[in-house]
Amino acid sequence: MNPRILTILFTPLIGSLLALTGTSASAGMFDDFSIDPNITTEWTEYGYYNNTDATTPSWDSGNGELDLNKPTGLNGLGLYRTGMARTPTESVTMTVNSFSMASGAWGFMGLMLSTILQPAYVANTPAGFADTYTLRLSGVNTTDFRFKVTRTWRDGTGDYVLYESPADITFSGPYALTVERVGNEYVFKVDGAAIYTTGTAGGDFYSTAVKDTMLSYQIVLAGEGVINASVDDFGVPGATAADQYQQVVNVDVQGGNQAAYAWSGGAPDLSGNVHWNLLNTANGYNASNLTASDGTTATTIDVSLPNWFSTFDAGSEGNTLQSDRIYDQAIGGGDGVGTFTINGLEAGKSYDIYLYTAGFETDYTINAVTRTATSADAGVVPSWVQGTHYALFEGIKGGAAVNGTATNGSSVFSVLSGMQIAEKKKGVVILIR
Structure with missing residues (x-):
């Protein structure tokens, strides 16, 4: 059955809508941040790395984007709109307008798919085990980064880094990150160009059944130093032109x-x-x-x-x-x-x-x-x-x-x-x- 399309221009009351429609199925969402997304009341923020979240998300009304400013220290942000979910076949996208790692030896931000709502970066942390894929920008120094595709760290054998750019890249975005489902595989794209397809790296052992349960998606940002970033156009893109x-x-x-x-x-x-x-x-x-x-x-x-x-x-x-x-x-x-x-x-x-x-x-x-x-x-x-x-x-x-x-x-x-x-x-x- 084709999805019924509801376009909500202001505050979305997700639970009420689901009750109104009489369905327990999931709701895919897309934010372009052209109006206030009400981060404090309509989004969920949690400690993605080291069980600690010190990042401050804020809406930039002038540029119509979401700013993410992480202070120094071993901490990380997981962020998603409360009530969001996707079907196993839906694409997810996020545009990175800016990214800089001002200090620290490592840091990254990215778009993550997961089998639970609040997965941690490390599989054996109190936040709980979850299978994940992440398409991310990983900082190399204060000006350069590399694109990486990863799975959850320490959740099995093999390298958790499934793909890495062959050379350092100086940020010149925005970059549109997209994860698409094609058959039994996920395809990871940057600005529309595929950089990795699941099943092609030695450490990529998730089964089709696991991929089918990756219905949650999050913005993630973590590192040991100061990171400043901004994002736009996050979520499941509209299924029809009327949505977009x-x-x-x-x-x-x-x-x-x-x-x-x-x-x-x-x-x-x-x-x-x-x-x-x-x-x-x-x-x-x-x-x-x-x-x-x-x-x-x-x-x-x-x-x-x-x-x-x-x-x-x-x-x-x-x-x-x-x-x-x-x-x-x-x-x-x-x-x-x-x-x-x-x-x-x-x-x-x-x-x-x-x-x-x-x-x-x-x-x-x-x-x-x-x-x-x-x-x-x-x-x-x-x-x-x-x-x-x-x-x-x-x-x-x-x-x-x-x-x-x-x-x-x-x-x-x-x-x-x-x-x-x-x-x-x-x-x-x-x-x-």
Whole structure:
């Protein structure tokens, strides 16, 4: 049976909702921290490491994120929204906006799946035994870290570190951490790219039955020194577009003047919402008060694309999003920088921005954060893949102009063939099964 979707925009009364629906099944939740999550009254915090929790979680209303500040000492935080749970097949995600280990020889933060609500870092501590998987950022020094995938320490034979980045990484996030269930295995991803699949490391001995009981998920942070971090977009992502976005605005960037693309993009949207606004030579790549994807709702959003030097229109490839595009330089010329400006995003709201390449690897930058779309076969309507066909910028705050650039990186050109601007819903999504 498909889940019934209840969208709670303010204080969620989990127990009352479950009683109201007459079900004892679990509730998957998602917080984007655009409104006060009420940490002290609606979340559970416990001593994840050394049975001691000294970390102070606090909501950053300006940035719409959750700040975690750990003092010095051997202690660790486990944090989850009270009443949360997932089904064995649901994905869990968390975006790490910042992470720094200011002191101490070791420290980490991550996204954990577990068989009980409050598992400890070490299996034989009073908090109790539990099987866990954790996708985490492990500090190396004050500026660098490595991604790791671990299971519970001391809960069996073999190395508890199942995967570790081959080299130190200087933090340049945000990083979107995701754990997905594919068949009998979990796949751990960073920014949409898989880094580890369960069952492939020697110490990874959890059975399918154990994996099926990992229904709890937590934010964890631990170490021996000072750690400062911030997170966003935590929980079970919405099952449908209505859970994720208030509305989506689509932009078809054309090299010529064909009819607009009329199918779906990478941003999930309601069936039938396939209206795309045109940016082409006819309007000088400037358009105001764009129409939402439903084809009728007017918005305040304006988009302009100055500083692009070449266009391409492959009319023979059909009316697909990537059959035409604009380039950052004259064909055969030197390196260039394409620019784009988005105006009219409303203050107090949060947006996800999808930028599409076509045939050429392109580095897109917004607010000093760079995301890469490696390439896409022009003229083909693909099964959209983040990082391949498009770059995704999450949690862009409204109220000011968004200025971005496109550079060619390792490719000959940088390209822009389309754009989606998705307004995120505020609050918490609760899936009652």
